[in-house]
Amino acid sequence: INHHMDFDDEYIDDMEYYDVEPCDLRSNYEQVVTIQTYIYSFICALGLLGNVLVLITYAFYKKAKTMTDVYLVNVALADLLFIMALPLIIYNEQHVWSMGTWACKLLRGIYSLNLYSSMLLLACISGDRYIAIVKARHSIGMHFKTHIYSRLVCSVIWFLAIGLSMPTFIYYDLYVENSTAEAECSYSFATSGTAQLMKILVPSLQVAVGFFTPLLVMSFCYCSIILTLLRARNYERHKAVRVVLAVVLAFILCHLPYNAVVLIHTIKLFKERGCESEQQVLLALSVTKNLAYLHCCLNPILYAFIGVKFRNHFCKIMADIWCLRKRNFISGRSSQQTSELYLPAHKFTGGSVQENPSSFSM
Template sequence: MENVTFDYPAWTVNDSDGLCNISLSPEEVLSHTYIHSIICAFGLIGNVLVMITYGFYKTTKTMTDVYLFNVAVADLIFVVALPLIAHNEQNGWPMGSVACKMLRSAYSINLYSGMLLLACISCDRYIAIVQARRSFGSRSHAVMYSRLICSAVWVFALFLTLPTLIYTELFEEHDLIELSSTLTCELTFKHRKTAELMKVMVPSLQMAVGFLLPLVVMVFCYSSIMCTLLKAHNSQRHKAIRVVWAVVVVFIMCHFPYNVTLLIHTVFLFMERSCEEEKTRLTVLATSRSIAYLHCCLNPVLYAFIGVKFRSHFRKILSDLWCFGKKYLYSARLSCGTSEVCISGLRTSEGSNIMSSFSA
């Protein structure tokens, strides 16, 4: 039985030259490395702060809070795996088959869970604004329902990731020009029919569940929310409408190019392609995929830092960090004085100045 790889083969048919190398150029690899490093840095900082704020500082939880915490967890899983994925792609795959499966599955889990949770957030906001009379009852019941929904989303995301987890294997890729071989981590199949099925099913699930379904839900919910806000006589409605527009536009700008490119790639998968066409298609696919990755570091800004309540809790984190630094850099006498009241190592007068400097 022959092994058939799902990911793009290192060689493709060219009418004039026979075989050609379609791997990314060193310049493209370097640019993607820089982009992924920026995504990893900002995504790590933003999502960790969101988790700390909602996990330890925000005592009164809402359904959206629980959803945002889980979105941050999903994004954090991916940004932690991203540098390891990039390193292994550039240097072969020295980390073994278990790491191969886990790291390749990280993106799928983030995609399905993150996108579905964003759809849940839009539904929660729709019920709170458009269907204001409907309620999940008390706060404790609402939080319980949201946790059950999040658990169901995670189970569903893991189920959809099973094909990637099962079929991802280490594959020895041979360079027929350089007469060398490298160890890569790709979806690999022993039967051609299984390969043909998975080549269509995996990207189709990504486009349908990871993009189209959340997009339809978000467009419906946020369109209804905007109509309700336009009818409301509220001084803050214009700001709320701008936030709604930002959420939808950023989602489309990040994920639409990659999904369109993925659709085109899937359509041409079983057709004969020239070398130059395949090079161009894979370059566009890699670039649009990096743009889609950006969404994981924009989520904290769009869904958390814009909120006034979240910013107030975030200022509390900064004041506590300031206290922590003062405690170890200065003595208690210098940091608090002898006649002033110190809360968590910070003078109340100094704390109020810091708090006011971060006010909206």
């Protein structure tokens, strides 16, 4: 028995050999990789721009004053970490993981790290909003402790995410079935007992800790917030949580399909499955995984279109960039005209022109 898991990181049972034609689980691999390349490129470009703008906004325009602000900064950092890994993932999947074992472990592990940290941080955001609105009396006088608590909570979450991601970092490896086969980045186990344990433990932790637990926390907190706002008849306070609520809902819509398919596949893991059924599950996992990756570039879009404060800060950033470009352009033209006016005539002879460095402003 070979304790190897397929190319798409999704928990396939050990194959037993019968006197039948083997099932080809890589029949659509090239088509899937080609489609994923375009999707990953879109996510990378949009996500990089959006999350960098979020960090710039918090760094120069809107200081992180509340616990929610600190959590959102960490969400942007987690998303940016994964987005920076996407180009390497694209390259390695196109070149059969030519960068070696370290890239296989690191790049697969970064997604797991991003998943746990982002989801747990969003659960913390919902808890902070619950305390600020539903338990408003208890939150009075806690402002001076905000930065201490938020940084402590974020540190705990990052360490927890790293711990939960360790099986991915440890057990992912390059696998080559024979000397003529292409290398695959997948789970690889030394013993049958380890394979059976990890094939249940890893997806169970992902679904339970990385999705359903934060989902329960968010559902309780935001349901309580909505009831409180309806009783208070104060819809202005609803605007304060509308952005966060939209971000959480978008995250759930992106991750629910993938986690549902992973859960179904894990339940059927050690049962007999047909070849066509297994191919369909792998295709569903691939499609829903791309949807899960999409969350990295959705948060900044939600900030820009829903959050009034963030929209104002983004407009301020664009205005400042435009003014800076316009000022540099005018300064550059003025400097160039001045240098041309006082430049000696012999500088232009011989078919060459000596450029004035002062006319090129960054």
